[in-house]
Amino acid sequence: MIFLALPTPPDEDGSADLKYILGVAKDLGKLLQPGDYKVIVDKSTVPVGTAEKVKQAILESSAGNIADTFDVVSNPEFLREGAAVEDFMKPDRVVIGTSSEKAASLMRQLYEPFVRQGNPIIFMDEKSSELTKYAANSFLAAKISFMNEIALLCERVGADVDMVRKGIGTDFRIGKHFLYPGLGYGGSCFPKDVQALSKSSKDAAYEFKILNAVMEVNKRQKGFFHRKNQKLLWQ
Numbered sequence: 218m219i220f221l222a223l224p225t226p227p228d229e230d231g232s233a234d235l236k237y238i239l240g241v242a243k244d245l246g247k248l249l250q251p252g253d254y255k256v257i258v259d260k261s262t263v264p265v266g267t268a269e270k271v272k273q274a275i276l277e278s279s280a281g282n283i284a285d286t287f288d289v290v291s292n293p294e295f296l297r298e299g300a301a302v303e304d305f306m307k308p309d310r311v312v313i314g315t316s317s318e319k320a321a322s323l324m325r326q327l328y329e330p331f332v333r334q335g336n337p338i339i340f341m342d343e344k345s346s347e348l349t350k351y352a353a354n355s356f357l358a359a360k361i362s363f364m365n366e367i368a369l370l371c372e373r374v375g376a377d378v379d380m381v382r383k384g385i386g387t388d389f390r391i392g393k394h395f396l397y398p399g400l401g402y403g404g405s406c407f408p409k410d411v412q413a414l415s416k417s418s419k420d421a422a423y424e425f426k427i428l429n430a431v432m433e434v435n436k437r438q439k440g441f442f443h444r445k446n447q448k449l450l451w452q
Contacts, residue, residue: 218323219245220292221271222260231412232420233264242271246278255287256320260294262350262410264417267291268314268343288320291343293350298404306331311338314346351417354410355428360395361402362434368398369441401438 223237238261249255257275259268268289276284291314296304311328315321321340328338341349364382371378378398386393402408411432418425 218256218258218327220258220260222294225261225263225409225413227409227412231416233262233409233413235263235267235270238263238267239270239274242274243278246275246283247280249275249279249283249286251281251283251286253286254319256323257287257289258324259289259291259347262293262354262406262413263291263347264351264413265344265347267347288315288317289343290315290317290320290324291346292324293346295350295353307334307336308332309336311336312346312349313338313340314343314349315340316342351410351414354406355414355431357395358402358407358411358435359427359431361397361407362431362438364396364398365401365438366434401435 221238221241223241225233225235225238228234238259242257245257257271259271268291272287272289275287275289291312293312295308295310295312308328308331311332313321313324313328315324325338332338364378367381368378370376371381382393382396382398385391386396411428415425415428415432418428
């Protein structure tokens with residue numbers, strides 16, 4: 218198994234830059250040998266259709282007939298910042314996208330020791346797996362932006378956003394995580410993944426209105442804060 222754990226930084230138009238992944242794929246095409254089966258695992262966060270591009274890049278750079286020598290699998294990571302080792306050792310779920318029974322069997326053998334407590338290994342097609350990671354991060358970003366909207370409303374009507382948060386967070390369908398209002402979402406994944414999903418939607422001729430609103434709320438939220446006496450206050 219060969220894992221591709223490479224950066225996919227945002228391009229100028231918001232799309233994910235795949236030059237690192239496709240560059241390695243071309244290198245692999247020169248190294249793979251007929252009869253020496255390998256599973257190529259996309260671990261990076263990548264747009265829908267990347268598995269096909271990786272496979273094509275490998276085939277185009279190969280000098281021999283290696284079509285039956287490898288399979289490309291989508292296996293997105295769901296690691297939290299600050300808890301990556303724990304999440305890796307005890308994942309709450311493992312998502313694997315493949316259309317190959319042979320690759321699926323090997324991936325199951327790899328991950329079964331990490332889910333002995335019964336957490337699921339979820340198999341699906343490659344495109345669904347690729348979209349799952351973007352959908353998860355975009356939904357969490359949407360929760361943050363929603364609570365920031367609620368916080369602004371609380372400021373205007375005299376309600377306590379912390380009490381509102383506790384009130385809705387106890388609904389198991391919503392949950393208490395990502396319900397804290399504040400400066401907005403940031404980090405290494407949410408901004409680029411939300412942008413990438415929005416760009417992918419535009420490329421598919423679909424206007425993702427909720428996602429666009431999430432980005433606009435997050436951008437606006439930053440403007441509501443300013444520093445005074447080393448505290449963050451509403452303008």
